[in-house]
Amino acid sequence: MGVSVKKIAVFASGRGSNYEAIQQQIDKGKIKAQTVCVISEHASPPVFEKAKSRNIPTHFINRKQFKNGDEYVAELIQILAGYDTDYILLAGYLKLIPAPLVKAYENRMINIHPALLPNFGGKGFYGMNVHRAVVESGVSVTGITIHFVNEKYDQGNVILQKEVSVHADDTPEEVAAKVLQLEHRYFPEVVRLLCEDKIKILNNKVIIEDE
Ligand code: GRF
Numbered sequence: 001m002g003v004s005v006k007k008i009a010v011f012a013s014g015r016g017s018n019y020e021a022i023q024q025q026i027d028k029g030k031i032k033a034q035t036v037c038v039i040s041e042h043a044s045p046p047v048f049e050k051a052k053s054r055n056i057p058t059h060f061i062n063r064k065q066f067k068n069g070d071e072y073v074a075e076l077i078q079i080l081a082g083y084d085t086d087y088i089l090l091a092g093y094l095k096l097i098p099a100p101l102v103k104a105y106e107n108r109m110i111n112i113h114p115a116l117l118p119n120f121g122g123k124g125f126y127g128m129n130v131h132r133a134v135v136e137s138g139v140s141v142t143g144i145t146i147h148f149v150n151e152k153y154d155q156g157n158v159i160l161q162k163e164v165s166v167h168a169d170d171t172p173e174e175v176a177a178k179v180l181q182l183e184h185r186y187f188p189e190v191v192r193l194l195c196e197d198k199i200k201i202l203n204n205k206v207i208i209e210d211e
Contacts, residue, residue: 006033006086006195011093013040016047018091018112021184022191023054031192036083039076041095063095073098080105087194090149091187094126099151107201109149110194112187114179116161117145121154131172131179142166142175144182146190148206157206159199162186 010019019038025031038051041062048058059079066072077100080088090097090111102109113121115130120142125133134142143163148156164178193199198209 003032003196007036007084008033008087008089008191008195009036009080009083009085010038010047010051010089010091011040011097012038012045012047012091013042013094014045014047014092016045016050016092017180018183018187019047019089020050022089022091022188023050023056025188025192027054031188031195033087033191033195036085037079039079040093047092069098073100076101077104087191088149089187089191097149102149102151106150107148110159110190111147111149111154111156112183113145113147113154114176114183115145116141116143116163117147117154117158121145125154128172128176131175134166134175135170135172140166142179144179144186146187148201157201157204159206159208160186160190 012019022031023035026033026035035056037057037059038047039059039061040047043060051058061076063072066075086108088105088109090109115121115134120130120133141163143161145158146160147158150156162182164182166175193208193210200207200209
């Protein structure tokens with residue numbers, strides 16, 4: 001029995017290089033998925049251009065557009081349900097995901113974090129803040145963490161971590177560049193496995209069944 005094509009929605013706030021890396025693998029047929037939409041809390045982030053160039057729908061959804069949190073989350077859920085979304089990928093999305101949405105996509109929403117969680121994670125640890133903190137702390141290793149999203153910031157079950165060395169004279173920008181290379185290599189790989197139903201949760205532990 002073949003694996004069906006999964007429908008994924010991408011949440012992204014800005015540049016969208018991870019989205020691009022994933023989309024390229026989808027376009028090549030390496031990932032059995034279809035991107036149903038890209039959602040951002042910004043009106044026209046660069047990631048929207050990347051999606052629009054492939055005729056993928058984009059949605060600008062910001063909490064401030066709604067009277068209250070309930071209406072905001074209801075709209076998000078309605079959009080996602082309208083596309084029959086199987087999985088949500090957070091690819092550089094800076095807003096906290098509302099709890100009812102986390103619940104609705106339990107074990108079906110993943111995030112990439114540019115450090116080795118549980119270190120350098122949580123509130124305020126995003127973008128260059130992470131890499132500056134890594135360099136300032138003097139650690140010799142950093143990396144990426146790809147994890148399921150739960151109600152607690154950066155604390156869901158870990159799917160994959162990959163490391164890269166930090167040298168004594170590395171700048172935060174140099175660390176960021178090394179980490180981004182890992183992201184572009186492994187985020188598409190995890191999405192591929194997810195879409196092939198090869199990532200399972202058993203007794204609260206992630207099991208990857210590959211090949
Ligand atoms: C990445 O470093 C990712 O780990 C973090 O946000 C950044 C997004 O970069 N969550 P991009 O928009 O995919 O280029």
